[in-house]
Amino acid sequence: MELRYYFKPNTIYCGDNLKVLKSFPDECVDLIYIDPPFFSGKNYDLVFGDKYAIRAFQDTFEGKKETYLSFMEDRIREMHRILKPTGSFYLHCDWHANAHLRVLCDKIFGENNYRNEIIWRIGWLSGYKTKKVGWIRNHDTIHYYVKSKDFTFNKEYIPYKDDYVRRDGKKPTGKGLPIEDTWNCSRGDILNSIAIMSFSKEKLGYPTQKPESLLKRIIKASSNEGDIVADFFCGCGTTLAVAQKLNRQWIGIDVSPIGCTVMAKRIGYKLKDVQGMKYSLKQAHELDWMDFQKWTIKAIDGIPLTKKGADKGVDGWQNNNKFNESVPIEVKQHTIGRPDVQKFNTVIEREKKKGGFMIAFKISKPAIVEIKRLKRETKRDLIFISFDELMDKGILMRKGATKPDNVQMLF
Numbered sequence: 001m002e003l004r005y006y007f008k009p010n011t012i013y014c015g016d017n018l019k020v021l022k023s024f025p026d027e028c029v030d031l032i033y034i035d036p037p038f039f040s041g042k043n044y045d046l047v048f049g050d051k052y053a054i055r056a057f058q059d060t061f062e063g064k065k066e067t068y069l070s071f072m073e074d075r076i077r078e079m080h081r082i083l084k085p086t087g088s089f090y091l092h093c094d095w096h097a098n099a100h101l102r103v104l105c106d107k108i109f110g111e112n113n114y115r116n117e118i119i120w121r122i123g124w125l126s127g128y129k130t131k132k133v134g135w136i137r138n139h140d141t142i143h144y145y146v147k148s149k150d151f152t153f154n155k156e157y158i159p160y161k162d163d164y165v166r167r168d169g170k171k172p173t174g175k176g177l178p179i180e181d182t183w184n185c186s187r188g189d190i191l192n193s194i195a196i197m198s199f200s201k202e203k204l205g206y207p208t209q210k211p212e213s214l215l216k217r218i219i220k221a222s223s224n225e226g227d228i229v230a231d232f233f234c235g236c237g238t239t240l241a242v243a244q245k246l247n248r249q250w251i252g253i254d255v256s257p258i259g260c261t262v263m264a265k266r267i268g269y270k271l272k273d274v275q276g277m278k279y280s281l282k283q284a285h286e287l288d289w290m291d292f293q294k295w296t297i298k299a300i301d302g303i304p305l306t307k308k309g310a311d312k313g314v315d316g317w318q319n320n321n322k323f324n325e326s327v328p329i330e331v332k333q334h335t336i337g338r339p340d341v342q343k344f345n346t347v348i349e350r351e352k353k354k355g356g357f358m359i360a361f362k363i364s365k366p367a368i369v370e371i372k373r374l375k376r377e378t379k380r381d382l383i384f385i386s387f388d389e390l391m392d393k394g395i396l397m398r399k400g401a402t403k404p405d406n407v408q409m410l411f
């Protein structure tokens with residue numbers, strides 16, 4: 001199936017950003033912030049509580065810097081094309097590739113349009129990191145470019161502390177200390193990474209999630225209310241959430257259905273509102289069945305089992321339902337037939353439960369008839385949830401989050 005994307009502000013796109021970007025018109029966004037894979041050679045997992053992890057994205061590029069840089073070049077060229085002449089571009093990276101990306105962006109934006117190399121200090125250090133021999137790495141780099149001399153910039157200040165006095169001993173006048181290009185590096189400028197704050201309320205379990213305060217600074221400085229702010233590697237949607245709070249329009253793209261699920265919930269969107277989501281998830285289930293299975297179980301607020309086959313015929317458990325007890329969940333890759341229903345019924349009987357959930361793309365007519373018969377004759381309630389229904393009504397739950405009303409509609 002060939003999917004066509006169309007440009008619409010306040011939209012989340014699930015798919016490869018190159019393909020989505022190519023469908024966008026020239027000069028249509030005011031500000032771009034990107035936080036792409038850093039060429040770190042790592043895999044990143046979305047972690048639920050302590051036990052459950054789903055692979056969110058990979059940052060390996062087969063270990064080849066050329067592959068990484070050509071991936072970035074194709075995309076940054078498109079971003080330059082769709083940026084308005086008054087627009088700004090922020091590229092978040094670190095020591096792995098910052099020098100290479102600077103050379104690349106100089107080529108695309110022009111050296112004269114390079115405004116700043118922003119150093120973002122990650123925050124205070126503790127534990128094993130402090131034991132490193134040599135200087136401890138503790139900053140990311142944000143390359144800041146504009147498209148022309150006529151760019152939007154709202155100068156920002158750090159308010160003076162009450163005890164602040166000028167060198168001549170007088171109290172200061174004015175708005176405060178103008179912000180420099182070294183962030184989170186001085187007493188008054190607190191902009192810590194949430195990675196170092198174990199109890200941050202912002203944390204959604206998404207790896208590499210950036211703090212809202214960082215995005216707030218960039219968006220306030222380089223856009224105005226009503227402008228379109230874009231993030232084409234938007235992870236769990238930090239840029240979009242902040243843009244929305246600051247009354248900007250926004251555009252977000254991420255290739256990971258896991259990321260798009262988390263960000264849709266964060267923005268208050270349903271999964272069916274995410275352009276390309278259905279298509280990406282179908283692809284994901286073909287690629288990695290275990291991750292897809294865990295995703296679907298989490299999408300109905302269930303708990304996936306960690307070891308495959310540890311509990312025969314049960315892929316996960318659901319505690320929050322009309323049965324008022326923990327019931328089994330089974331996820332099937334194929335269309336559910338009558339024998340599947342009968343097998344699952346045996347599992348429910350064995351577990352002495354009142355019912356359970358079966359999730360699959362489709363269900364056959366004989367299977368539906370069998371579910372009805374079992375309900376009539378045994379009172380056991382086997383609830384079938386189709387993938388399409390999940391897309392429309394399902395929602396990813398986070399540990400400690402309050403249960404949204406629309407989950408109720410499923411059960």
Ligand SMILES: C[S@@+](CC[C@H](N)C(=O)[O-])C[C@H]1O[C@@H](n2cnc3c(N)ncnc32)[C@H](O)[C@@H]1O
Nearest residue numbers: 017035057208209210233235236238254255256
């Ligand atoms: C470092 S994370 C971004 C985190 C984000 N700043 C946040 O606060 O949540 C990089 C993201 O780029 C996404 N990504 C990688 N390759 C992509 C591609 N070709 N198209 C779209 N997104 C991609 C990954 O899925 C991942 O979510």
